[in-house]
Amino acid sequence: MASTRDIRRRIKSVKNTRQITKAMELVAASKMKKAQQAALAGRPYIQVMSEMLAALSSRVTELKHPFLDERVVKTRGILLVTSDKGLCGPLNANLFKVVTEIKTPAKFFAIGRKGAQFLARTHRDLVADFVVQDRTPFSEVKVAVELMVQKYLAGEIDTVEVIYPRFRNTLVQEATLRPVLPLTSLSTFISQAQSDAGIDVQRDTRDMIFEPSATEVMEALIPFYINKHIYQLVLSARASEHSARMVAMKTAKDNANKLVGELSLEYNKARQAAITQEILEIAAAQFAA
Amino acid sequence: MPLILEIVTPEARVYSDTVDSVVVPTLTGEIGILPGHIPLLTQVVSGELRLMKDGKENILVVGKGFAQIESDKVSILAEHAINEEKIDEKAVEQALNRAQTELTASAHLDPAEQELLHELVRFAGIQLELKRRKH
Numbered sequence: 001m002a003s004t005r006d007i008r009r010r011i012k013s014v015k016n017t018r019q020i021t022k023a024m025e026l027v028a029a030s031k032m033k034k035a036q037q038a039a040l041a042g043r044p045y046i047q048v049m050s051e052m053l054a055a056l057s058s059r060v061t062e063l064k065h066p067f068l069d070e071r072v073v074k075t076r077g078i079l080l081v082t083s084d085k086g087l088c089g090p091l092n093a094n095l096f097k098v099v100t101e102i103k104t105p106a107k108f109f110a111i112g113r114k115g116a117q118f119l120a121r122t123h124r125d126l127v128a129d130f131v132v133q134d135r136t137p138f139s140e141v142k143v144a145v146e147l148m149v150q151k152y153l154a155g156e157i158d159t160v161e162v163i164y165p166r167f168r169n170t171l172v173q174e175a176t177l178r179p180v181l182p183l184t185s186l187s188t189f190i191s192q193a194q195s196d197a198g199i200d201v202q203r204d205t206r207d208m209i210f211e212p213s214a215t216e217v218m219e220a221l222i223p224f225y226i227n228k229h230i231y232q233l234v235l236s237a238r239a240s241e242h243s244a245r246m247v248a249m250k251t252a253k254d255n256a257n258k259l260v261g262e263l264s265l266e267y268n269k270a271r272q273a274a275i276t277q278e279i280l281e282i283a284a285a286q287f288a289a
Numbered sequence: 290m291p292l293i294l295e296i297v298t299p300e301a302r303v304y305s306d307t308v309d310s311v312v313v314p315t316l317t318g319e320i321g322i323l324p325g326h327i328p329l330l331t332q333v334v335s336g337e338l339r340l341m342k343d344g345k346e347n348i349l350v351v352g353k354g355f356a357q358i359e360s361d362k363v364s365i366l367a368e369h370a371i372n373e374e375k376i377d378e379k380a381v382e383q384a385l386n387r388a389q390t391e392l393t394a395s396a397h398l399d400p401a402e403q404e405l406l407h408e409l410v411r412f413a414g415i416q417l418e419l420k421r422r423k424h
Binding site: 220 | 299300302327331355357359366401402
């Protein structure tokens with residue numbers, strides 16, 4: 001049986017850990033609130049924008065734009081969005097599982113230090129990694145998107161896809177692979193999403209007018225859409241990260257509480273046993289005398 | 290059948306309601322939209338968006354973006370949008386000053402950032418102009 005001093009030391013160390021995880025939980029909770037708000041507020045915007053783009057691409061078939069062309073996929077371009085720091089439960093590990101399932105040749109881009117480390121460790125083709133601050137400024141995400149678009153246009157990669165933890169709610173984050181470019185599948189994707197959500201869309205069959213012209217609207221809308229869309233995915237990833245971290249830290253804190261309880265019980269038992277032992281010894285000594 | 294008007298910005302859904310008619314500032318000038326309008330996709334420029342609902346006029350200031358009209362549904366996608374009643378003149382003036390000092394102080398900003406600030410200045414300018422005209 002462990003001595004009372006050993007148990008006391010363990011209790012102290014568990015309590016210290018509990019204090020740290022508790023503090024981290026509180027920090028994550030406050031960050032989570034902001035990140036979730038940002039992620040949820042941006043959703044309708046992206047939705048409306050994808051609807052516009054779908055209307056545009058389904059009506060104007062004769063228009064040529066490199067983003068609308070479907071080409072033979074030789075090398076996929078994949079952006080992996082992870083957290084910079086660990087201690088957020090299975091969040092990053094789930095993303096890495098999605099990455100390992102990719103067997104076709106692919107070039108990787110990373111946002112978040114954990115993802116970059118993983119890609120380097122597993123000897124995958126990591127083209128560039130980007131640091132995006134916690135408050136997620138648009139300009140920092142844009143740099144990553146622009147590089148990917150540039151490689152896409154140069155033909156070095158044939159798709160642009162994003163692997164990120166999709167934020168469902170505080171408890172559920174799904175590791176998701178989301179194709180962004182080319183946009184060919186966009187209209188099917190949107191009608192799918194709309195029927196899933198139970199929205200009945202009345203299609204206007206009349207010809208659509210584009211002002212100033214279809215080409216100009218498209219030239220303005222498409223790059224804008226790509227940027228905003230990927231930015232939204234990063235925001236969602238941030239909300240997931242803080243949620244996952246808060247939940248992980250809460251579990252750690254609860255476990256520490258349980259452990260302290262168990263150890264205290266053990267400590268009290270050991271102390272009691274020692275006292276009983278002592279009394280016995282004194283009594284025995286008196287009898288002997 | 291009334292029109293459905295929906296205005297969304299990256300921060301929030303600013304307006305979502307039925308209206309009788311709406312006037313939208315676009316790249317090719319202001320366009321008035323009534324029910325039964327032909328499908329249209331156009332670029333919105335920063336300016337005043339006027340809507341009529343139950344005989345009352347309501348003005349919103351919108352930033353640049355896109356507008357789509359389809360099946361009597363008008364969707365406006367804008368960088369910023371604010372209802373006239375919610376414009377706080379002091380806050381707008383401060384924002385305007387901040388944006389302008391930032392513009393003059395840092396000439397080495399990348400073009401996209403500069404464009405963003407210019408857009409902010411335009412947006413603030415329109416809000417102030419509208420407020421002053423009303424008083």
